[in-house]
Amino acid sequence: MICLIILCTEDINNIYVSSTMPPSRQYSQSTIPLLPFRHYIGNTEFCTENNTSECMLYISQELLALGFPSIFFDLNGLRELDVISALNSMYGLLQMHRRAVGMLAELEVEQLRVSSDLHCQQLTNSKLKDQLELSKKENLRLCERERQLEANTKALHHCLKNEKEEVQKLQNVIASRASQYNHNLKRKEREFGKLKERLNQLLTDKKDKKQGMDVLNYVGRSDGKRSQWKTGKTDSRHESDMYKALLNEFDKHQRELMIENAELKKVLQQIKQEMVGILSPKRQSGETQKEEKPKEFTDQQIASDEEEENSFKGTSEMSCEHAREQLSNSIRQQWRKLKDHMANLDNKASLVHLGQGINEEMISKEVHQEEMERLKLEIQQCKDFIHTQQQLLQQQLSTPWDEETAAVLTDCYMLEEKERLKEEWKTFEEQKKNFEMERRTFTEAAIRLGHERKMFEEDRATWLKHQFLNMTFTDQMNLKTQNTLSEYAVQEQKHISSPKTPL
Amino acid sequence: TDTKGCCGMNFSEVFKQSNQLCKVSPDGKYLATCVQYRLVVRDVNTLQILQLYTCLDQVASMEWSSDSLFILCAMYKRGLVQVWSLEQPDWHCKIDEGSIGLVSSRWSPDGRHILNTTEFHLRVTVWSLCNKSVSYIKYPKACQKGMDFSADGRYMALAERRDCKDYISVFVCDDWHLLRHFETDTQDLAGVEWSPNGCVLAAWDSCLEYKMLLYSLDGRLLSTYSAYEWSLGIKSVAWSPSSQFLAIGSYDEKVRILNHITWKKLTEFEHHPTITNSKAVVFKEVEKRPVIPTEDLSIQQIAMESSLFDIQSKYEIPPLPVQVPVVKPDPDRANPKIGISAIAFSVDNRYLATKNDCMPQSVWVWDMQRLGPTAVLEQTAPVRFFAWDPRRPRLALCTGNTKLYLWSPAGCVSVKVPVEGGFQVQSLFWHCSGDSVVLLGKDQLCLCYMATDEEKHMLRSHVVGLGVACFTSH
Numbered sequence: 001m002i003c004l005i006i007l008c009t010e011d012i013n014n015i016y017v018s019s020t021m022p023p024s025r026q027y028s029q030s031t032i033p034l035l036p037f038r039h040y041i042g043n044t045e046f047c048t049e050n051n052t053s054e055c056m057l058y059i060s061q062e063l064l065a066l067g068f069p070s071i072f073f074d075l076n077g078l079r080e081l082d083v084i085s086a087l088n089s090m091y092g093l094l095q096m097h098r099r100a101v102g103m104l105a106e107l108e109v110e111q112l113r114v115s116s117d118l119h120c121q122q123l124t125n126s127k128l129k130d131q132l133e134l135s136k137k138e139n140l141r142l143c144e145r146e147r148q149l150e151a152n153t154k155a156l157h158h159c160l161k162n163e164k165e166e167v168q169k170l171q172n173v174i175a176s177r178a179s180q181y182n183h184n185l186k187r188k189e190r191e192f193g194k195l196k197e198r199l200n201q202l203l204t205d206k207k208d209k210k211q212g213m214d215v216l217n218y219v220g221r222s223d224g225k226r227s228q229w230k231t232g233k234t235d236s237r238h239e240s241d242m243y244k245a246l247l248n249e250f251d252k253h254q255r256e257l258m259i260e261n262a263e264l265k266k267v268l269q270q271i272k273q274e275m276v277g278i279l280s281p282k283r284q285s286g287e288t289q290k291e292e293k294p295k296e297f298t299d300q301q302i303a304s305d306e307e308e309e310n311s312f313k314g315t316s317e318m319s320c321e322h323a324r325e326q327l328s329n330s331i332r333q334q335w336r337k338l339k340d341h342m343a344n345l346d347n348k349a350s351l352v353h354l355g356q357g358i359n360e361e362m363i364s365k366e367v368h369q370e371e372m373e374r375l376k377l378e379i380q381q382c383k384d385f386i387h388t389q390q391q392l393l394q395q396q397l398s399t400p401w402d403e404e405t406a407a408v409l410t411d412c413y414m415l416e417e418k419e420r421l422k423e424e425w426k427t428f429e430e431q432k433k434n435f436e437m438e439r440r441t442f443t444e445a446a447i448r449l450g451h452e453r454k455m456f457e458e459d460r461a462t463w464l465k466h467q468f469l470n471m472t473f474t475d476q477m478n479l480k481t482q483n484t485l486s487e488y489a490v491q492e493q494k495h496i497s498s499p500k501t502p503l
Numbered sequence: 504t505d506t507k508g509c510c511g512m513n514f515s516e517v518f519k520q521s522n523q524l525c526k527v528s529p530d531g532k533y534l535a536t537c538v539q540y541r542l543v544v545r546d547v548n549t550l551q552i553l554q555l556y557t558c559l560d561q562v563a564s565m566e567w568s569s570d571s572l573f574i575l576c577a578m579y580k581r582g583l584v585q586v587w588s589l590e591q592p593d594w595h596c597k598i599d600e601g602s603i604g605l606v607s608s609r610w611s612p613d614g615r616h617i618l619n620t621t622e623f624h625l626r627v628t629v630w631s632l633c634n635k636s637v638s639y640i641k642y643p644k645a646c647q648k649g650m651d652f653s654a655d656g657r658y659m660a661l662a663e664r665r666d667c668k669d670y671i672s673v674f675v676c677d678d679w680h681l682l683r684h685f686e687t688d689t690q691d692l693a694g695v696e697w698s699p700n701g702c703v704l705a706a707w708d709s710c711l712e713y714k715m716l717l718y719s720l721d722g723r724l725l726s727t728y729s730a731y732e733w734s735l736g737i738k739s740v741a742w743s744p745s746s747q748f749l750a751i752g753s754y755d756e757k758v759r760i761l762n763h764i765t766w767k768k769l770t771e772f773e774h775h776p777t778i779t780n781s782k783a784v785v786f787k788e789v790e791k792r793p794v795i796p797t798e799d800l801s802i803q804q805i806a807m808e809s810s811l812f813d814i815q816s817k818y819e820i821p822p823l824p825v826q827v828p829v830v831k832p833d834p835d836r837a838n839p840k841i842g843i844s845a846i847a848f849s850v851d852n853r854y855l856a857t858k859n860d861c862m863p864q865s866v867w868v869w870d871m872q873r874l875g876p877t878a879v880l881e882q883t884a885p886v887r888f889f890a891w892d893p894r895r896p897r898l899a900l901c902t903g904n905t906k907l908y909l910w911s912p913a914g915c916v917s918v919k920v921p922v923e924g925g926f927q928v929q930s931l932f933w934h935c936s937g938d939s940v941v942l943l944g945k946d947q948l949c950l951c952y953m954a955t956d957e958e959k960h961m962l963r964s965h966v967v968g969l970g971v972a973c974f975t976s977h
Contacts, residue, residue: 173733173734179835179836180711180837183837184837202602210599212599212601214597215595219594220633222613222615230678230680234680239682241657241675242675242720242721246721249702
């Protein structure tokens, strides 16, 4: 029996071991039941000679738990192994195991299938995602294209509207021209009709009205002269007269233009002279040693300018191109010189600012400006001062107002005083009140104090009385001094009009 | 008898006239009026009748000769022209055009030739009063202004058309010698006008094409100007008295000014319906209908105060911006009422008065120095006529009511013509001295004497009489 059990247990061991080996178990945790005795790993034994009964018990418990009948049968209170039921149980276990393995295999297959499905799904998912991306991009592109096309259509609409307006305008023009043409045509037709009628009338009319002039006598010409025969000479005279008229007109025109031209030239000359004037005195007044060389230059320049002017005076009457160019060139030159001069002055100012060679006559721009500012400020202050003084003076010297206004004004002042006084009174009143209150409290306090004093004196007096009454004669001497004290007390008592206690 | 108006204006009494035929002699001394078939010549100052002539038929056109010695009376229906002499009342002259008919008749500048245009513009016959000579000019053109004399009276420009082409002939008025004859590059020549200095001839095309051609006296083409194509073109033309400017008014409601040196556009004046230019003063005529209390009136009062029922008007200056009333023309009709139909320069070249047909109640006055609008007059009725004073920058206009309106740079005046029974002023013209205006009604005429400067000073503060005038100055 024991051998069988061992075999069984070995088998069970093997079964256990084999059941721990399948590859699919990688994914799931192995759930090896914990044995009560030892941790069952590999081929370690479950049952040995020592613990057979425990093993048997254990196994029977387990089997019971699994739903197998008990492998023991009771024989007089002793548990004996029922081999048949044990074998049956083992068989049952084997069947169970087989079923379990089968299920496991199925599950594994299922799992494989599922995992492959999942993989497939994932692949399709990623593919779909890519597709989605693509289609989104496509969508954006199409949207963009649509927008562009819309803008295009709007522009085209606008163009179309413009074109339509243009067409309308042209149609209006055509319509007005057509109506004008029709009108003219009708007028001409009417005229033509009348002409035809008249022609008819003339052809049929026998009485031909003679055309002619009937005058009493011929009148002389308005200018009194005789009329002349028409000859070739008169024709040429007419031509010459016509050309003379035209020439006169041209002459007049040209004279006017000349006058205008001369005036403009004069103006330009004046400008030029003024410019020269501006340039030359400046150069004479504010010059440093450094400027000597340029001074010579400018002297030369001025001399040349004068020469130019002199020579120019002769040509000012000429209106030829040369003179015109000369004038405009000289003006341009002067203007350039003026500009250069201004630039020079600026440079000079900046140089002086840097502290190079300050001349007594020249002061730096900055200092000058500061001085100016200061002076301006002073002037402004003085002005303000004068202004206020004037105001005050006016106030003082102003004519005496009439009584009303004076009264009003004085009243104003009085009012102010009154107000002030009122306020002071108020404070005074308040203070007075305070003082009164304080005085009252003081008096009350004094009264209270008096009362208390009285009480105190009375108490003292009684105490002294007692003392005295309780004291011996020998102490009378001592008491004398005390008497005086009590006398004082009595006196005080008298003062306070308390009932006297005869001593 | 004179009826005293305000601002020192005296109005004469009313005389009869027919056909608006009333002309002052060029020397300013006489006033000739036609009443049916009578010709009445008066002294301008006293208005006394000096001469009375009787024509053979109702006079259609009347004109003084340039030396104020003769008067021409034309009767188109009868094809007759009669000439009267002022010096010799017995002198007579009758021109009979016969079967050829008469459409227009006018004096030549020397006052001794008469140019008759036959019916259908077949020819122009030049009759001489000095001798027996008769001249014929063929193919004159029937257009807006086909004939023009230069200011000095020496040359005449005539528009002609033959073989569907336009030509211009320049004649010497002395002996009617053909000086120049040239073709013009126009579709349908509408008018010719000499510049006041007599050296430039402006010729323009019909309104179907905007084209202005400028020719020199000797026939050379100086310049061509065309502002735009296709739309209706030139409606009116005016030279400035100094010949400096040529103003062209067109159907696009603009006036373009050409300068005489380059013949290019100097500027253009636009007649915008909204006036925002602060330099332009808008004078708006405001009518004030009188409120008549019916109960308190007595018959006497009504008889005395004939002005009680009169509509008083005065000028107001509304604040800018101002909207000018616009009348849209009928687009289907020919000669649409749109565009500048009247332009006139003042005698000192300083101002230009224009009228836009689609703003018929307004007259625009432009300053030529500033080249911008200086005043816009807005009347209560369409303006019928306006004319500048020949001596000073003063504009007189009328709208067909009983008032005369005057504008000057100092301001605007509206004067009621103090004629009993009302006087509808339909047309007017100035006396050559600028001292008086002749007002023409339907069949009446009245003279308005302007105050001289001394009188103006005296009467400025004195408002008197039945004439109501309100002086608005800016």
